[in-house]
Structure formats: structure tokens, C-alpha cells
Amino acid sequence: MYDEEKSNDGAQKQSLANKFSKLFSELEDCDKNEYKQKIEEIIALMEEMDEEELYSTFTKEIFNKMDEMIEEEKLSMENALFLLIHIGRFISLKDIWNDGFRNSLLKARFEKMVAEEDEKKEGNDEKLIADLGECMLLFGGSTSMEFDSVCVPYLLKVALNKEENEETQKEVETALMALSCINICYKVEKDLYLNEIKEIIQYHEKHHNLTRLAYQSAWGFLIILSLNDQKTIEVIVDELHFEREAARELDELMQSVDWKKKEEEEVKEKGKNEELVLKRWLQNFDNFFVPCGALNKECSGIVESIVGVLRVSRDNHSEIGKRCILSFEAAAEERAVKVDALLKSGAVDAVLEGIQQPTLKHYYMWNCLIFFKDASMLLDEIGGEMEDAKRKELKREMFEKMEEEGYEDIVIWLYHYICPSIFGDFRLVENFPDYFVYL
Structure with a gap:
């Protein structure tokens, strides 16, 4: 039975790959009206693919082939960008790693085109620069600080469009998605972009002109700007009230997602998209905790x-x-929250409750243990005579919680009998046994 299921799965994947190859080859002969239909078919086909299939489909060879089609005038630049932006949106929303484009001739072509348009200064094609910027960013983030400095102003100009028709909303959403993909490794010229992204967020809060995805992406870009920048993080926390806005968005998204559906079951498009937006918010928090911890901003x-x-x-x-546990882990690791806040917020309780699940997955267990390790380090940092009583009270509270609920034995068993066999040596801080659990 296993071999038969495996065979059927392989046949289905091969069928999807063949369908994609067929659709892609047909792009050369499409007229303008047929092209949009073909793209819709390609996007629908991508919805059926899993992460492995998507990764194996969008290879360097595919992008090189597209570059060849452009060079031989079998595919117009307008149609190529239209297709790539749609695929890039999909890959970005699904958070799929794709390195095929990064190593392709097509990427090199686009970089050259951006440089040539920038050299024109006056009379350059603003839409072309914005479209090229969206493609480059959606397929994997910035390529250089110089590239950012050219493309970001044009993407912000698109994002600042306040018309509320459906087409404009889609364009704004795509531009903000692309901005949120900027590589945080490159230094971004914060002062040039802070006022614009503030305006976009504040205007939405008054007029509700953005989609949920666009609003989340706007915050994502602003949080990237805040890394290692005290002024920007203070704007986010004190002026724009990020915690309040994020909490409201999470609450509304939680009401929209169908939590009773199994992950493998099909869900309505709206519900699926809002589930993906919720995941993106959780990823935002990881980056948000970095500057907050450095500047001692409390994120409870x-x-x-x-x-x-x-x-x-x-x-x-x-x-x-899993994303929630990773966020707790990041908050503790970056010192963006204190141990007593982890207890009062219910984070520790929620993590411990998950450990008792009969269908516990290995990666979930691993993330829980990492969270406890990072949280124990926070306890270790409480020092001085004035803080000694507080540390002892927190230890006592945790021990009692573990003993009452029977969690201590469960975590000991997970660590000693499962974790080493799967993950190898799991090194904890020297005095970890004094806190939380006797691992």
C-alpha cells in the first residue's frame, strides 16, 4: 500500500510538472488576450504544488529560458514582468525559498536595466523601474544597497497611491510586499523612507484603504528600517503604537481563519490568504524583537x-x-521581554500545554526546549541583592506549576530520551537545572 501511495504521489507530481512545462512553452505563441488566461492557469497550477515541487519547478534553467525568449523577441518585456510579478507574489506569500532567479541570466538583465534607467535621471521609465524592483525583491530580497536606493523611492511612490479601486489596491499591495522583502543585511537609508511609510500606515488607520496583506507588509518594511536604529523603533512603539495595532490585527485574523479545518484540507481562498497574512505577522515579530531588546523596550x-x-x-x-513558539523564543533570546512577563502573559503555560499533545511533532518539541533554554538565561540575568527575592519567587512559581500539572516528568523524558537521538547534544546553560525544569 505504501509503495502504491508513493507511486501515485510521484505520478501526480510528474503530471503537475508536465502541465507547467506545457503552459510555459505556450507563452511564446500567446496574443495579448490569451496571455492573461495562461498566467491565471499557471497560478492555479502553482496552488496545487507543494513546496518541493515549487522549488524544483522554478529553477535557474526556467529563468534563463525566459531571458532567452526575451532576447529572441518571443516574449515581450511587459508580458515577462506581468508573469514574474504574479509568480513572485505567490512565492513571497507562501514564504518559499527560491534561488533559481538569483543565479539566472534574467536577474543580470534586470539589474542592468535598472542601472540604465537610473543613469537617465530625467525621462526614465518609472513604472519599469518599479516593476523590475518588485520582481527582484519578491524573488529573494535586495541584491545591493545601490539597487535599493534606486528602486525603493519608485516602489514607495506606487504604495502612496490613495485611490481605492481594486486595480490600484493590488498595485499598492504588490509594491508593499516587495518592500517588505528587502534584505535586512544591507543598510537601508532610513531617513529617506521613514516619513513615507509612516504616512502610508497612518492614512490607512484613518481611511482603511489598504488590504490586510498590504498593511502587514507596510509594517514589515518599517520594522526592517528599525533594525539598529533607535529613532525608528521609538516611532514604531511610541508614535505608531505597533503593539496595539498588531494585537488588533491578530485578533481580527484569528476570527477569520477556520481553525477547525485540518492543515491538509482545502480552505476557501479568503480564509487561506488570511492564514498566510497571520503567519507573516508572526514573522514580523521576530525582527521587531531585535531592536526592542537592544533598546530595552518591553514587548509583553x-x-x-x-x-x-x-x-x-x-x-x-x-x-x-511552530511560528508562535519561534516568536516566544526570539522575544526571550533578544531580551525583548522579561521572565515575569512570559509567565503573566500565559506564554509558558501555552508552551507547556503543547508538550502534552499526543501527536507532538519533533520540531515543535525542539522549539519548546530552545524557548526554555533562552528563558532560563533571562532568569540568570536577574542579579543583585535587591533582585534575589524576585528570582527566587519566579523559580518557586515555575517549580510549583510544573509539579501541579505533571509537566516536569514529561519534559525530562522528552529531553533525555528523544532529543539526543534526534538532535544530538543539546547544550544548555550551566545552571539550567536550577530553573524551570530538571533537564
Whole structure:
């Protein structure tokens, strides 16, 4: 039976790959009207593919072939960009790693085109630069600081369009998605972009002109700007009230997602998209905790909101649950939250509850253990005579919780009998046994 299922799965994947190859080859002979239909068929086909299939489909060879089609005038640049932006949106929304484009001749072509348009200064094609920027960013982030400095102003100009028709909303959404993909390794000229992205966020809060995905992406870009920048993080926390806005968005998204559906079951498009937007918010928090911890900004409100997501997602949406645990881990690791806040917010309770699941997955267990390790380091940092009583009280509270609920034995068993065999040597801080659990 296993061999038969494996064979059927392989046949289905081969069928999807063949369908894609056929559709892609037909692009050369399409007229303008047929082209849009073909792209819709390609996007629908991508929805059927899993991550492995998508990764193996969008290879360097595919992008090189597209470059060849452009060179031989079998595919117009307008149609190529139209197709790539749609595929890039899909890959970015699904958070799929794709290195085929990064190493392709097509990427080199686009970089050259951006440089040539920039050299014109006056009379350059602003839409072309914005479209090229979207393609480059959606397929894997910035390529250089110089590229950012050319493309970002044009993408912000698109994103600042306040018309509320459907076509404009889609363009704004795509531009903001692309901006949120900027590689955080490159230094971004924060002062040039801070006012524009603030305006976009504040205008939406008054007029609700953005889609949920666009609004999340706007915050994603702003959080990238905040890395290692005290002024920007203070704007986010104190002026734009990120914790309040993020908590409200998470609450509304939680009401929209069908939590009773199994992960493998089909869901309505709206529900599926909102589930993906929720995941993107959780990823935003990881980056948000970095500058907050460095500047000693307390993020307990965010952690409390994530607790709610973890609890509703636990039964049928393990991937979202995993993201929640990773966010707790990041908050503790970056010192963006204190141990007592982890207790009061319910984060510790929520993590411990998950450990008792009969269908516990290995990666979930691993993330839980990492979270406890990072949280124990926070306890270790509470020092001085004035803080000694507080540290002892937190230790006592955790020990009692573990003993009452029977969690201590469960975690000991997970660590000693499962973790080493799967993950090898799991090194903890020297005095970890004094805190939380006797691992």
C-alpha cells in the first residue's frame, strides 16, 4: 500500500510538472488576450504544488529560458514582468525559498536595466523601474544597497497611491510586499523612507484603504528600517503604537481563519490568504524583537497576543503553532521581554500545554526546549541583592506549576530520551537545572 501511495504521489507530481512545462512553452505563441488566461492557469497550477515541487519547478534553467525568449523577441518585456510579478507574489506569500532567479541570466538583465534607467535621471521609465524592483525583491530580497536606493523611492511612490479601486489596491499591495522583502543585511537609508511609510500606515488607520496583506507588509518594511536604529523603533512603539495595532490585527485574523479545518484540507481562498497574512505577522515579530531588546523596550503585549494565536492553532495548524513558539523564543533570546512577563502573559503555560499533545511533532518539541533554554538565561540575568527575592519567587512559581500539572516528568523524558537521538547534544546553560525544569 505504501509503495502504491508513493507511486501515485510521484505520478501526480510528474503530471503537475508536465502541465507547467506545457503552459510555459505556450507563452511564446500567446496574443495579448490569451496571455492573461495562461498566467491565471499557471497560478492555479502553482496552488496545487507543494513546496518541493515549487522549488524544483522554478529553477535557474526556467529563468534563463525566459531571458532567452526575451532576447529572441518571443516574449515581450511587459508580458515577462506581468508573469514574474504574479509568480513572485505567490512565492513571497507562501514564504518559499527560491534561488533559481538569483543565479539566472534574467536577474543580470534586470539589474542592468535598472542601472540604465537610473543613469537617465530625467525621462526614465518609472513604472519599469518599479516593476523590475518588485520582481527582484519578491524573488529573494535586495541584491545591493545601490539597487535599493534606486528602486525603493519608485516602489514607495506606487504604495502612496490613495485611490481605492481594486486595480490600484493590488498595485499598492504588490509594491508593499516587495518592500517588505528587502534584505535586512544591507543598510537601508532610513531617513529617506521613514516619513513615507509612516504616512502610508497612518492614512490607512484613518481611511482603511489598504488590504490586510498590504498593511502587514507596510509594517514589515518599517520594522526592517528599525533594525539598529533607535529613532525608528521609538516611532514604531511610541508614535505608531505597533503593539496595539498588531494585537488588533491578530485578533481580527484569528476570527477569520477556520481553525477547525485540518492543515491538509482545502480552505476557501479568503480564509487561506488570511492564514498566510497571520503567519507573516508572526514573522514580523521576530525582527521587531531585535531592536526592542537592544533598546530595552518591553514587548509583553505582543507576546500576550501571540499566546492567543498559539492556543487556537494548536489542534489543526501546527505550522502556525511552530511560528508562535519561534516568536516566544526570539522575544526571550533578544531580551525583548522579561521572565515575569512570559509567565503573566500565559506564554509558558501555552508552551507547556503543547508538550502534552499526543501527536507532538519533533520540531515543535525542539522549539519548546530552545524557548526554555533562552528563558532560563533571562532568569540568570536577574542579579543583585535587591533582585534575589524576585528570582527566587519566579523559580518557586515555575517549580510549583510544573509539579501541579505533571509537566516536569514529561519534559525530562522528552529531553533525555528523544532529543539526543534526534538532535544530538543539546547544550544548555550551566545552571539550567536550577530553573524551570530538571533537564
